[in-house]
Each structure stands twice: as structure tokens, then as C-alpha cells.
Amino acid sequence: MVASTSKFKYIVCDPELCIGCQLCEYICSYTKTGEFNSYRSRIRTVRVDEVLITAVACRTCENAPCVIACTRDALSQDPESGIIRIDPQKCDGCAWCIEACDFGAISINHETKLAEFCNQCEDIEDGPQCVKICPKDALEYTTPDQRAQRTRRSLIKESLDFPSKAKDPR
């Protein structure tokens, strides 16, 4: 069963809008490592065929399966933000967390042998840098609730031919 994503914020990609440019991977790897390298990005673009394109980052599941799966108690989840934190002293790169993740959102750094997670750029003032650079606004920093609400609203706006704002009678 796919893990539930619920109250925490996460970075989500709209495959309708994603053009596969990979700029999110560049900015992420640079922010985290000082180098441009997709292998070190915590958000990954996926291009399955010519038009199936999207990007995936940690979805901050509640009761995160990666935390549960970790045999060395190296992972914990921040109760406020849902961000997965790693204790580098404990993690040995065994990759059980990767097997537990339903979204393929975790990777192992081949040099440090540590698991790497998206931390939503919590240490940077203007938030997730990938969302900031995305040229097509395909990435959104949101919660499932907000996303559902937005979908409902845009569905109504698109399907009903109402003026988008009530007119000021004057």
C-alpha cells in the first residue's frame, strides 16, 4: 500500500506543466553541495518517454515508512514540519529507507555513504530553491489539503463560465 501523505508541506510537481529542463536538480545540488550535479540533487526529474515528465522529492509521509524501516534508528521525523532528519553517526548507507520509500525520493551519497533527503531548504530564507527557479511554475510547496482545495477551485473556475470576480457595482 502506498504511504499516505497528509498534513505536512512537501514539494510537488505537476506533470502537465513540467518540461523536463532539470533546473530544479541544478539549483538543489548547488544549494546542498556547491556543485551542479543531478546525482546529488534531492529532487529528481523523471522522463519515462517523450511526454511523461515529472519531478519527485520527499513527500513527508505521516508515520514515514523510511523512519520505521531504518534498522539503526538513524532517521527521525520533525513533528512540526515532517522533514526527515538523519543522524550521520548512525546511518551506514544500508538503503533500507530507499526500499521503504514508495516515491523513490531518497538517494545515497556515494562518497559519504549517507542517505539524503529533501529538507525543503528550511535553512534558507526564501524557502525551497527548486520552487523558486522552476520556469513553468510546475513545482509547488504545499500540503495535500491545500492542493486538493486548489484543484477544486480551479475545476469550478474552468468548468463554469462565471466571471472570476464579482463586479463592483459602481
Added chain:
Amino acid sequence: MYGYSGKILHIDLKERTHWAEEKPEEWYKLYIGGVAMATRLCWENIKVGCDPYDPGNPVCFANGIFAGTPVPVGGKYGLASKSPLTGFIGDSLSGSWLSIAMKRAQWDGVVIHNASDKWVHVFIDDDRVEFLPADHLLGLGTYETEETIREEFGDDQIRSATIGPAGEHIVRFGNVTNDGRQAGRTGHGAVWGSKKLKAVSFRGTSGVKVADPDTLLSMSFDITEAAQGKYTEKYRIYGTSTNMLNMNKLGLLPTRNYQEGVFEFAELVSGEYLDEHHKVKVIACAQCPIACEQMSMVKKGPFAGAMTGIEYECLQAVSSNCGINDMTAAIRLVDLADRAGMDAMSMGVTISYTMEGYERGVFKKEDFICEKAPEGLELNFGNGPAAVILAEMIRDREGIGDILAEGTKRAAQYFDQERKAETWKWAMNIKGLETPGYDARSLKTFAVGLAVGTRGGCHNRSAAYDPDIKGETNRFTVDKTRGEVASRSEEYAAVYDTLPMCKFIRRCFTGKADRAGAWPAIAKLINATTGWNFDYDDVDLIGVRAHTMKKAFNIREGWVEADDDLPYRWKHEPMTIGPSAGYVVTDEELKYLKKIYYEAKGWTPEGLIPKKVLADLGMDDVAEEIGV
């Protein structure tokens, strides 16, 4: 060195060996990357005077200076060999993920020497090189080949350049594909096929370091944002196919093998029609914030399921140029070419050449007998389904397709002798490379740009249709400024082709696409990447040197002034309808245009390059060999 690794990888397919060559920083400052570096590598490594299918003709990759960084549209590489179509430099560009994988594998360029006796897949895994058997990949289309390789290795960061069935069959205009993009023209696929080279893959795991990441990033943010606005609107919304109606209005849209410039059904094969009926999604090359690729699909009818990115040049070649008004057939033709790994432009013009021959009685229905059409084909202009079958015959070299797979120049030589005909008069090629989607009879500046073009009939290397169409020059007449305009125009294009960056970004630096608008920003990007100290003049010289290098290559391979010519039709047969009716480029005009063009370059009246010109560009070793 920042931005570069300083190393070129050499691979020998016969000996199955590889070695690294170190290049000094000064060399990179001269040749940068893309077409200039690829041509330079070809110059250094080719067996001079060899046949394009000789093992002595190398395959030369040259990466982009900005590949693997967030600089918008910098994810491109150049590919060069001696072209089987022209016998001169065959320099192409392709975009997307491959260049980035190559950068992270830390190779600035790759030169593949010799030929293999068994089909081979060269896998460049960081600094390791493997020669893998490729028999199981034979017959697979380009996309399938790439996907199969990624599945085999289980790593979607592996990026491959491949040939399709057309390259395997050494179709002379076969091309090389990576990530759904093509190093499209001049026949690279045929060169690879002659070497039994099915695929070259890269996996690179190193990060890319630049000299001044903060400047590079903040500029990249700004350019990315500008690229979402009006400067790229044309490319983002309809893609380049919007040119169908524009060119039609100007009477410049190749129609029925360039007989006319107005197509009465242009609406049905327009970018707007494509957008409304067939567009599935817009996608981008890696590192590109514009996204011009209009992925288009045929949803019903005999060609249902065909899907590919549609661009103006390919679209006009297979639609109006073949008299075809059925968009589904046009999409299928481009889709077929892309999957087969052949140049849809050369393919389209070869089909239109054949259609004209059919209408003029040189070819008969039974000439086109094949497995799919046991009675042959009625190959009139406009017959989409017949064109699709003919394209398959070319791809597979089946029946008459075996001759047509040689391209219009060689096919005309063959049929004119065999059938006592004059098909060469409508074989639309320059130096052997089929002509692009702008009729040059009433684009006089572009006409000379095409005639002198180092790779033949190509709209990418000479951008001189731009001043003609914009009205900066009078496109119907000739005057003494045109040599300079054509010369500066190709040098301008050569800057983008050498970095390489996609030209669609050209207005996004400052809003102005001219040198003053773009060069300072490009200099700043180069400096932030490499730590060099380039200025406006240095950027401008990149283009001059790139073009000079290509010309020097051609001279050494036996170029003579008479090679700078236009197709017979453009010199002798005016169109009869539309705003461009009545015009040709006369021999006198062409002679004059070439003269003032050579003068503008500072070359001799015979078009040769004086030693001093080369020395001033820092190309002394080239001057030694071909300077006069």
C-alpha cells in the same frame, strides 16, 4: 581550469583502446566548444582527403561551455565528421541531457577513431571506456535504443547518442539522436553506420564547478525569468511551426519541391492547426526554460499513434514541399524520420524531388514496387500515404529507396545517366545538402549566405534570412552591403553554435538580440564559468574564428570557388504566383554577391584565406597548412 576538465578522450574502435589528451587553456580560449571545437578536433584527427566512410574520418564530440550548469539553453554539444553528403565539414548540434552527462564524466570532447568490424556500443562511464556488443540493438529505433540501454543498466542518468535503422543502412542523410533531439544534418548517422557504431553512452557522476557560482546563478535566474516573457512567446506557444503561415504570406514557403512559394493548403499544415488538433505537450531540452518542442500526436486514421516533436523546418519539408495537406501524414513522416534516425529535411526534399520526377514522367508507378506496395506507388505531389511508404523504402534501402537514400545530388547523377533525364535541375541541394525552408530566390542576402555556407544548404549556419525578411535589407535586390551582412550574420550565428547556446534565447539577455544586446552578457557568463576575462570583442571573435576554422577545413579537403553555388532552379526558374513571383538569383548576381562576400571576409577573390587573417585569429598552425 573551471568549466572545463582540460581533457579530450580518444577512442579507437579497431584497436579497442582509449587515451586522454590534455589541452592547454589557450586552446580552449580559441575554440571554446560546440561546432568550433568539434571542427577543430576533426581538423586535428582526420586523414586528410579521405572518403567520409573511410575509417580515417573521425567522429568528434565537443561539449558546450555551459553544459551542466544552470545557464539557460547551454545544454548542447557539437558533433563533427567529414560529411558524406557534402565531402566538407559536417558540423551539427544537439541539445539536452547527453551534453550534461558528458560534462559530468569530465570530458570536454571525444574523438572516435577507426572502424569496428562488429556492431559496437561505446559506454563512457566516467573515466572508464567499455566496448559493448550492440547486435541486440540493431533494428531498434532511436528512442527504443536509448531506452533499452537505460533499462539494461538500470540507471536513468545514462544518456546515449544513437543511430536508428537509417544509420545502420548507411542512408547518406542518416543522423544521430539523443534524448529525442538530433544532431540532424549532414549525415552523421551514415558515418557512424560505416564504423558499425550503434551508440555512444555517457555516465558522469562528478559535479560541475564554476569560477563564480553566485554571478552565474543570479544571471541564470534573470535569463530564466526573461525567457518566460514576450521574447520567446513565438517559440513557447506554437513553436517554430508558426512560420508556416508567415512564410506562406511572404511567398517563401517551399511548395511542391520549390516550384512555388505559396501553398494553397497552408492553413491545414500550419502551427496553429497543429496546436489545435495534435499538440499533446510542450517539452524542453535539459537546461532549457523555454520549451519549444511541440509534442504532437496523430489520434486517429491510418497514422494513429505517431508522435514526435514538430518543428517548422521538418514540417515544411514533408508537407507543403511535398504538396501534402494532411497533417497526420506530415506528423507520421517526421515521426518516421526521427525514429529511423534520418534527417527529416533531407528526406522531405528527396521525396519531393522524386514526386516531381514522377509527375514529369521520369519515374513510373512500377519504379516504386516494394513489399508494402506490390503494384508500386502513384507518387503525385500531395499523396501522403505514398510518401510514407517511400520514406520507409529509403530507410530500409528497399528497391529504388537504395538510390534515393544517397540524397538528391547523387540520386540525380544516377538517374540522369540511367534515364537520360535532367532531374539535377530540380535536385534541391547546395554542395549536396538539401535546402531549407526559406526560398532564396527573393532573399538575396540569404542566397549568398547559403551559396557560401560551409556545410551546404543550411538555415542554421547563415542567419541572413533574418535581415531580408525583417526588411533591414531589400530582399528582392542586390547591393554592395550584402557581402558584409551575410558575413556578419554567419559569424553571429557561429557564436551561439560554438558556446553552444540555443539561438532562441538571443533576446532574453537585454531585450535586444543584436551584438550590443547579447555579447556583454555572454562574456559575463563565460567569465563566471571559467574565471577568464572575456569582453565584447572576445565574444565576437568566437564566431569569426569558428567560421574560419570550418572554411579552412573545407579548403584542405579540396574546396574550390565553384562549390559556392545555388541550385539550378533558384538561378533559372522563377515562381509564377505570390509576392515572390518572378525572381531568381542570376549567375551575375551570385558572382557579384560572392565577390563582395569574400571581400568582406578579407579573403582572396578566389575565396582563399590569407595567412595574415589566420595569424590574426591566433590560428598560426592553420595558416601554415592552407593560408595563402
